[in-house]
Amino acid sequence: MPEMNIGLDMMGGDFAPLEAVKGIQMYLSEQNDSPANLFLIGDEEKINQLLIDHKVDSTHLTVVHAPQEIDMHESPIKALKEKPQSSISIGFQYLAAGKTDAFISAGNTGAMLVGSMFSLKVIEGVLRPTIATVLPKENGGTGLLVDVGINVDCKPENLNQFAIMGSIYAQWMFGVNTPRVGLINVGEEEGKGNMIAQAAYPLLKENKQINFVGNIEGRDLLFDKADVMVCDGFTGNIILKMAESLFELAQLKKIEHSHFDLFNFEIYGGTPVLGVSKPVMIGHGISHALAFKNMIIAAKKMADTNLLAKMQQAFT
Amino acid sequence: MPEMNIGLDMMGGDFAPLEAVKGIQMYLSEQNDSPANLFLIGDEEKINQLLIDHKVDSTHLTVVHAPQEIDMHESPIKALKEKPQSSISIGFQYLAAGKTDAFISAGNTGAMLVGSMFSLKVIEGVLRPTIATVLPKENGGTGLLVDVGINVDCKPENLNQFAIMGSIYAQWMFGVNTPRVGLINVGEEEGKGNMIAQAAYPLLKENKQINFVGNIEGRDLLFDKADVMVCDGFTGNIILKMAESLFELAQLKKIEHSHFDLFNFEIYGGTPVLGVSKPVMIGHGISHALAFKNMIIAAKKMADTNLLAKMQQAFT
Structure with missing residues (x-):
C-alpha cells in the first residue's frame, strides 16, 4: 500500500483543535502498520502546544499553518473567497495540488461542500x-x-x-x-x-x-x-x-x-462527499476524538481503495 | 354528555373480527360511566358467536349485518362501488345518515379514505x-x-x-x-x-x-x-x-x-381522518384488542368534544 497523506482541518468543529488532537493521538496509537501521514492545518502555535501537552508522537505529522479561520455560521462562498489562508481553503489547496490524498473537516459544512465542488472537480457525468x-x-x-x-x-x-x-x-x-x-x-x-x-x-x-x-x-x-x-x-x-x-x-x-x-454517529466518523474527484470527509460540528479518529480511518480507506477512480469509471 | 353511537367495522384488519370483539370487551369492562353505543358491522353470525364465546355484555351493542367484505388489497373506488353491502360501505352509510356519530375500521385504508371523502363531506375551505x-x-x-x-x-x-x-x-x-x-x-x-x-x-x-x-x-x-x-x-x-x-x-x-x-402504536388506537365532516378513525391492519379499544375511546372523544364543528368554524 503506498503511503497516504491526509489533510486535517484542526480548527473545524465545536471542540477543535483539542478533540482533533486527541483523535489523532487515538488514531496513531491504534495503528499497528503504516499510518497515514497527517497534515494538521490550522493555528500552528496552538496545535504544536497541544501536541506537546498530549505527548503525541510527531513522526507522521506535519503542521501546516493557517492564519485564518472560517467559523460555523459564515456564508460559505464569501468565506472561501475572503479567507484563502483559512484552514479549509488551505486544506482544499493541498488536496487539489496532490500534496494530500484526502481532506477532513468538522467545520463549516457549507464551506466544505462549496470547496469540494469548486476546488476539486465534480466527476464528469455526475x-x-x-x-x-x-x-x-x-x-x-x-x-x-x-x-x-x-x-x-x-x-x-x-x-x-x-x-x-x-x-x-x-x-x-x-x-x-x-x-x-x-x-x-x-x-x-x-x-x-x-x-x-x-x-x-x-x-x-x-x-x-x-x-x-x-x-x-x-x-x-x-x-x-x-x-x-x-x-x-x-x-x-x-x-x-x-x-x-x-x-x-x-x-x-x-x-x-x-x-x-x-x-x-462518532463511530462512523463523518459524512463522505461523493461525486467529486478526491476523498473528502465532513464531520459533525460536535465531533469528539472518536469521530476524528474514525474520519481519518475512513478517508484513508477511500484513498487506499482508490474509490474515486472507481466512481469515475462508473460514469464513463 | 349525550349518548354517542359509534360504528365499528368488525371485518377490517388482519385479526378481525376476533380482536375487534376482544377490544370491545376491553372497552366496556373499563368504562365506569356511560359507554358509547356500539354498532358492530359485519358478518352477523360470526360476530354473535364471538360475543357469546367471550361473554360480552350486549347492553350497549347492536349487530348490523354486512354480507360483503372489502379485503386489504382491493382497489378502493371499485370495491366501494361494487360492494355496497360491505362493512365499510354500511359503516359510512350509517355515519352519513346520522345513525352513528363516528366510524372506525382497521380495514382497507384506501377504502376508508375514499369513503370519508365521498360518503361524508369535506369541510368547506379544506x-x-x-x-x-x-x-x-x-x-x-x-x-x-x-x-x-x-x-x-x-x-x-x-x-x-x-x-x-x-x-x-x-x-x-x-x-x-x-x-x-x-x-x-x-x-x-x-x-x-x-x-x-x-x-x-x-x-x-x-x-x-x-x-x-x-x-x-x-x-x-x-x-x-x-x-x-x-x-x-x-x-x-x-x-x-x-x-x-x-x-x-x-x-x-x-x-x-x-x-x-x-x-x-396500539396505545394511540389509530389515525383520525381530519378535514371531513364527521369523526373517522382508521386502524393499522395489524390492530389487536388494545388498538380497537383505544380507537373507540378516541372516536368517542372526537364526537363528545364536537371536534368537527370546531374544525368547520376554523375554516369559515
Whole structure:
C-alpha cells in the first residue's frame, strides 16, 4: 500500500483543535502498520502546544499553518473567497495540488461542500455530488443512506446516480458485494410514492449498474432490507437526525444496550462527499476524538481503495 | 354528555373480527360511566358467536349485518362501488345518515379514505383532508404528526391547513392549550428546506390561527419541541413507520423500558381522518384488542368534544 497523506482541518468543529488532537493521538496509537501521514492545518502555535501537552508522537505529522479561520455560521462562498489562508481553503489547496490524498473537516459544512465542488472537480457525468451516512441495522450491519441533506430538491436521475455512488461506496468501504439498493418510499409496490419516487423507480429498476431491490419503507430503515437506501436530501436529513437522536434518547432514558451504542454517529466518523474527484470527509460540528479518529480511518480507506477512480469509471 | 353511537367495522384488519370483539370487551369492562353505543358491522353470525364465546355484555351493542367484505388489497373506488353491502360501505352509510356519530375500521385504508371523502363531506375551505398520528415525546407527552401518508405531494397551503387541523386536534383531544406548531425541516433557520418547506414557512408564520414556533428538525421529533409537527405525507409516513419500528427493535433487542412501550402504536388506537365532516378513525391492519379499544375511546372523544364543528368554524 503506498503511503497516504491526509489533510486535517484542526480548527473545524465545536471542540477543535483539542478533540482533533486527541483523535489523532487515538488514531496513531491504534495503528499497528503504516499510518497515514497527517497534515494538521490550522493555528500552528496552538496545535504544536497541544501536541506537546498530549505527548503525541510527531513522526507522521506535519503542521501546516493557517492564519485564518472560517467559523460555523459564515456564508460559505464569501468565506472561501475572503479567507484563502483559512484552514479549509488551505486544506482544499493541498488536496487539489496532490500534496494530500484526502481532506477532513468538522467545520463549516457549507464551506466544505462549496470547496469540494469548486476546488476539486465534480466527476464528469455526475449531475449532483451527494453526501451519505451510515445507519446501523438491527442485525449489526451497516446501511448507507444517501442523500442526507445537500440535495433537498431532486430530480429522479439524481436519485439514480446516488444509487450508483452509494453502491460503489458500500462495496469498497463496507465490503458488501452487489449491495442491495432500496428506494425509500411510502409503500412496497411499484407506483407508490410522491412524484419523484414514482419517477425514480423505473430508472432504478432498469439500471444495470446496481442491484435494485425495490421500495423500502420507514420501518425498514433500521433493519436489514437494503445496503444502500436512496432518497432526496430533505427526507434523508430528517431520517438521519431522527436516527442520531436515538442515541441521545437512550442516554437520557438510561437504556444501556450495545445496539443503541451504534446510534453514536462518532463511530462512523463523518459524512463522505461523493461525486467529486478526491476523498473528502465532513464531520459533525460536535465531533469528539472518536469521530476524528474514525474520519481519518475512513478517508484513508477511500484513498487506499482508490474509490474515486472507481466512481469515475462508473460514469464513463 | 349525550349518548354517542359509534360504528365499528368488525371485518377490517388482519385479526378481525376476533380482536375487534376482544377490544370491545376491553372497552366496556373499563368504562365506569356511560359507554358509547356500539354498532358492530359485519358478518352477523360470526360476530354473535364471538360475543357469546367471550361473554360480552350486549347492553350497549347492536349487530348490523354486512354480507360483503372489502379485503386489504382491493382497489378502493371499485370495491366501494361494487360492494355496497360491505362493512365499510354500511359503516359510512350509517355515519352519513346520522345513525352513528363516528366510524372506525382497521380495514382497507384506501377504502376508508375514499369513503370519508365521498360518503361524508369535506369541510368547506379544506383543500385536502389529512391523516395524523401521535408520536411519543421524550418527556412522556404526545406530539401530533400530520400528514402521515395520504398527501404525498403537497402545496404550501396544504401544510398550512394541516397546521390548523392539527392544532384543533391537539387542543381538544390532548388538552394542549395553544399547541406549538413546528414545520419539519432540515434546519432551524427560516429559508432552510426544500421548495415546499421554504414556501410553507411564511404562511405558517403569518397564520394567526396557530402558534407557530418555527422549523423543527429530525432530532426534535421524539423530543418536546412542538405539539403539532407538520410535513408532507411522504416525509410523515417515513417518520411514522420509522418510529413504529422502534417498538419492534426494542422487542427484538429485549430492551425493556417503559419509554419504548410508548412506541407501541396500539396505545394511540389509530389515525383520525381530519378535514371531513364527521369523526373517522382508521386502524393499522395489524390492530389487536388494545388498538380497537383505544380507537373507540378516541372516536368517542372526537364526537363528545364536537371536534368537527370546531374544525368547520376554523375554516369559515
